[in-house]
Amino acid sequence: MQTAAASTSSAPADAKRQVPELTSIRAIGAFGVLLTHAAFWTGHYTNDWSGRLHGRWEIGVTIFFVLSAFLLTGHWLGRLSDKDSPTTQQRPSIRRYFWHRVKRVLPAYWIVVTVAYLIHAGDEPTPTGAGFNGWLRSMTFTQTLEFGWVHPGLSQMWSMVVEVGFYLVLPLVGMAMWTVGKGRLKSVPVLAIIVAFGLIGPIWTVLSHHVESLPVVSRLWPMAYFDWFAAGMLLAYGRRVGWRVNLPVCWASAVSCFIISTTWYAGPATLVPDDVDQALWKTVLYGLSAAFFVAPVALNAQVSWLRHPALVWLGEISYEFFLVHVLVMDWAMTHMGYQTFQGSMFALTIVTAVVSIPLARGLRWLTDVMTGRPGPAKLWDKTVG
Template sequence: MRATRFPALDGLRAVGALAVITTHVGFHSGASLSGPFAGILARLDVGVAIFFAISGFLLYRPHAVAWFEETPPPTTRRYLRNRALRILPALWMAVAAAALLIPHKTDVTWATYVEQAMLTQIYFQGAAADGLTQMWSLATEAAFYLCLPLLARVLVGREPPNRRNIRRCLAVICGLILLGPVWMATVNVTGHPQAGLWLPGYAGWFAVGMGLALWQVARTNGGLAPTALDPLARVPGTIWTIALGLLVLAATPLAGPYSLAASTPGQAFVKNLLYTVIATCILLPAVEPTQQVSRVLGGRVGRVAGDISYGVFAYHLIVLGLVERISGYRLFSGHVVLLLVPTVLVSAAVAAASYYGLERPIMRRGRRDKSYDVSPTTGDSKASAQPNNTAP
């Protein structure tokens, strides 16, 4: 199976990481709870939805390609090995750094850090370890990694990819998109907040990436006639403006409180669905990118930013905590930019050192191929073929 690159996804991964950092800085500075930009800062956790959609696209697409080309799908053993090589080194380094550098609460024990290292913390009650609270989303993504091979097999089935079967797959994916909002609303009704961190609540965010992967492969192979998505993909400015408008809508009380306080079932439903649509709007122009989009998001800067984005995600709360301790908490009260700039710069430096000094060598050694392209992207059909590696 010929692997291709989607260079614009590099830049989008960096955008998602920056959004996640900004929303956490907003909460730490207090600006996400009050002030003129509180709503937008609080809703920049939509970066997680962007990450999940990219993962859904990149990880499901090889299965869709194999279906259309009538070739064997990716082997589960190799796929899981590559996933482990990609996420575990930085995860374990972050867990060790948090345990050593960030003062922990009295109810945080060694077992807490073991759960974080095993990505099982979302299934247990207990205090979260400071510096690692963002890792709930990585635990949810790991659950998606485990489910994907079986889900892809169910979607593809044994029949050829004719239009009827393609529409059937898309219908199932649409069902997954609706599962997320319904699950989150139900969690709020039943009063089981821990279940709000589990995979079903975010199935729609992964599913939009999977749907776009199937759409892109089917369009490329003539399995689908032109759809309404085709012209939208060619006007990135328009669809990204729509995404911005939806983000502004999400910043209203329709999507619930800005804090971690419980929302109503309706607010949980609306927020999850809005984030699903926003992630779709953000991802679509990068799936069928114009030359300008490829140049802006997929250039050298974008590629490096995409390479280190996972490390930025993994380390930024540790960096944020250290910056606050060293400089003094009062200095940053209400000042987002003062806290954001050093956090982003130091996190990027730490992530670069981790990627080039630790993560990439481990991936190359683990795959036993020093020439392997370990950047977390695949690319567009005009790029040269390279081995496929994917998100986060």
């Protein structure tokens, strides 16, 4: 627990297909999430630099959020006319936007959630999030409202709650951009809206650590991560107005921010540090690292190895891979004879990936058939470009 000029932002799916590097980056993000979960389950979240490094692979979630905001915000910014040009395009359809999100997100998510609850049907209703009430909460993205409501086989889905929260508020942000400029791209108000939206993240982090009436789990609520989405929105604006960046400098900056995040400045190997200063450092460093990593590709740089068909293919099924991999990891731990916090991280990573990839491909095929969406590119297609 995913931006363009008008010609490339007619729809989120179109943007991804026209920039295969973005799709490949999703595969990298998914692999990071797999690594951090394998590290946790095999006891590698230790109280040293190595443990913090393993824990920091969760930055894959940040990459997902930056990409998602980049693609979806670009749909709004791409419809805005240039500042001195007449308004010629209609405001994006909110109904169409939500329908596309529903078709892409819900079928696969609901299938995996239901399968997880069927597998664990005999579990006690608490504290694992099992039972009918737990299933209903997971199906409605309300499982993070209280501690103990998250199903053990769906622990990564907290980030889906955050993602869906962003989907719900994005039209409000988009309409604000449209309204303040009266259908035209006016840099100052658009940037002010993005910055204001991003500031909600650190403000909520402070509140969730200091307001006693808020539960600890409120640190995982969508508002806490709006700054990561704002980074993607800023890249969407940059692409719309023609920003250019230096790829080596950006990627060196991404690595530097990531390395700094492995120090005690960003806290121990845990999802949200208890210390508010560490929590703030962590969210800022993750956001910067992910934004610097995505920026060159988002702003039109071509990277040949990110255009390899195998990596693009994996990126096309990265969402489904993300959904199934924790259930597969649970199964793998049992059948490999591992106890919790024991075993080989490397072996668990390989087995989970080998089993999850075909399951993810099958799930993608099933949901494409259900929704009439075009399927992913073929693994054997020639290298794009």
